[in-house]
Amino acid sequence: MSYPSARVGIVGGGQLARMLAQAAIPLSIDCHGFTDDSDESTATLIPHHRVTIDDPGAWRDLVDVVTFEHELLALDRVRVIEATGLPVRPSSAVMSLSNKATQRRRLGELGFPVPDFVTTTTADDIVAFAQRHKWPVVVKLASGGYDGRGVWVVDDIDGLSALPIDGREFVVEPCLMLEREIAVQVVRRPSGDIVVYPVVETVQRDGMCREVIAPAPITSVLGAAAEQLARDLARAIGLEGVLAIELFVVDGELVVNELAPRVHNSGHYSIEGCVTSQFENQLRAVLDWPLGSPALIAPHAVMVNVVGSDVGDPTDRIADALLINDVHVHLYGKSWRPGRKLGHVTALAGDVDSARRRAHAAVHALGGLAMDA
């Protein structure tokens, strides 16, 4: 059986595209970036094209399949590319779930557990929801938010003044008492095979994921439930590629918080921590190649994000971080700015405390923001 040589187009040029481009090298896959950003983590790695390219047919000359590192390309443009016959994976139907309002409604229709919610554009509806459920409530922009931006915890009616009520759609939900936040990556190829990564715990600060602990310290029953939910969801939506599912554990039960139809920060640990990384499996999935094992290769893997602090550029301090034994440092080639996600560190170990200590020590050496900062 013979396959054409593979050319994968990636919409976006940030760190996720960078790690996809890196995973493509040993498989001899040619990646092409579609992006109009100037500060690109992939600038020197792969050929670039304007994402606003006028002739969608031109994409077909460049690549065999299109995938995404973000959800910012307008859906109607995604559909135009699909209409040319070029495979777009995941499809525009799956990408439409990037909108949190669409996502929440669809998850509810499909019978997956979600928090109570309303979608609205008005302050009145938010107040009505809060009166039914009690304050505080969580209000999220349906689209455009990330890393805690576009999410507000609103304590009372006065707190509504912080919201940009300008016609954009919000999702409103109760402020749940979370036992834990967990996440899981599921990968499905067009021909149907599915693999599910270990369930991980995600630790947030100010709405940004800061630490990921694999596997999550949860019961095997809950872990199995999360894995089954991931498989069912991948099938239900016709997933092609990686889907990251962020879940809340509330009263011992799973509730789906958010979906991201792409490789995801909660899966970066898989580069060194798993037999096959989420990045390699994303490429394999969108090319409809056999998927690789998502099994952990060590008892524990811990990933800590390197978020810019005011001490300066982590790139200048990398040699200090490499003094810490057995850590894997990833910097994204992005310019330093306090609060910006600039890299991550992964450590594997036989016990989770040892992995956590080493990963945090390396992040500290890099001048990254401390978890308690």
Add this chain to the structure above:
Amino acid sequence: MSYPSARVGIVGGGQLARMLAQAAIPLSIDCHGFTDDSDESTATLIPHHRVTIDDPGAWRDLVDVVTFEHELLALDRVRVIEATGLPVRPSSAVMSLSNKATQRRRLGELGFPVPDFVTTTTADDIVAFAQRHKWPVVVKLASGGYDGRGVWVVDDIDGLSALPIDGREFVVEPCLMLEREIAVQVVRRPSGDIVVYPVVETVQRDGMCREVIAPAPITSVLGAAAEQLARDLARAIGLEGVLAIELFVVDGELVVNELAPRVHNSGHYSIEGCVTSQFENQLRAVLDWPLGSPALIAPHAVMVNVVGSDVGDPTDRIADALLINDVHVHLYGKSWRPGRKLGHVTALAGDVDSARRRAHAAVHALGGLAMDA
């Protein structure tokens, strides 16, 4: 403490430079290739410059340190670059050991175990050596040979007709009864720290390394002796970077066969098999950064080279290879030609037979030359 951002120049653009460029990405190191080859494994990955660049000072504007993926740049050119003040690691003195005659003499002077040998340009000297030691003898070109090219086993005086006796220097040695061929990578940074990779067994066919088994199935005494030899040698020659040492086991004793002052095929298993790959440690060493652990992360790692056969291009068959569980496929982006080294496959496992079976199955699926072909 602050470090400048790192720019590493690599002389060469083949698979070793490709794997160095890949290892550079997470560390945010900018690699530059210096090569005049047209069929480059790094062509789309890193910026390229002509190695025959006239003004050696121009190299200083491009990079902070120069290293090598091969030994083909004339030593006088290496010395000219060094004279500009640009760090060249390893130094021209170490690179001079790439010449097998120089290498053998120097190893003898330093007291390391080497086979009996003479260096010569004449057939008469080869005959005289054979009469002292008995036929057959092994005759190697002092420079320019690789993967079995430039090496002849000469059975008798008539066999000399196969040799290119044209004034080039040869190393002549007895045809030893080998129990085993083993190899070890040692890494030293300029400030002196040394790490040594596990001792591996290398399996050759027609003078080309085809399979590497880590760790080598040898006694711990012999393993410790090889490791000590590697440390002593790295110090004795003032190594900066990775040195691959190929050793013969003869009558239970170690004999140094050959040195390569660079990352090496016998260390490719380290990409997935060790905490830190030889490629990452080469970059860390030449930048005088702290070295990473060379420890194996699984009980066994096996690497098998993908050598072109007449069935066609492995790139067309990659999806077939990915059906094999738990293998890591590396293709080098080189055009297919029977007999050419086009990639490698690594498998890790709890038992060596399982790792070997999977690696060979993947190579077979890729259409690579079988070990018994």
